[in-house]
Amino acid sequence: MRIRRKLAVALGIIVMFVAITGGIGILYTNSINDRLLVVTTQTNPTVETTDDLIIAIWKSAKTVEEFSNAKNLEELSRLEQEFETTHSNYLTTKRVAYNLITDPTLRQQLDAAVEQYTLFTEKAYDLIYISQETVTNRDSETT
Numbered sequence: 001m002r003i004r005r006k007l008a009v010a011l012g013i014i015v016m017f018v019a020i021t022g023g024i025g026i027l028y029t030n031s032i033n034d035r036l037l038v039v040t041t042q043t044n045p046t047v048e049t050t051d052d053l054i055i056a057i058w059k060s061a062k063t064v065e066e067f068s069n070a071k072n073l074e075e076l077s078r079l080e081q082e083f084e085t086t087h088s089n090y091l092t093t094k095r096v097a098y099n100l101i102t103d104p105t106l107r108q109q110l111d112a113a114v115e116q117y118t119l120f121t122e123k124a125y126d127l128i129y130i131s132q133e134t135v136t137n138r139d140s141e142t143t
Helices: 002-067 073-100 104-142
Strands: none
Touching: 002 073, 002 104, 073 104
């Protein structure tokens, strides 16, 4: 009987040790998951917003590239409207990014990117007007 009792006590101790270790592990895992959730909820929108900014810049560049191939004023007007829409989306996304990004270093990098995009936009509008003048002059010469 003594051996059975010793085995039962030993088994009980092992079961309690495993249960306590498992419980502590579950608590720490939940704590880590909560911390990761906070990081994810703060980082993920910033990454998505940055991706949206990049997409808006790419679409703007693609539209500006198409200006040189425009053959008539209707096509230029459509491209200008497309550029305006993309530019508006960029400005909206930029405001969201400014609200999300609080780190001074990242904010400086965002400011530099916005400055470069502003310069690009100015040059794009110059190209739009030059393209419109070129198409208008070409149309007036052919008539």
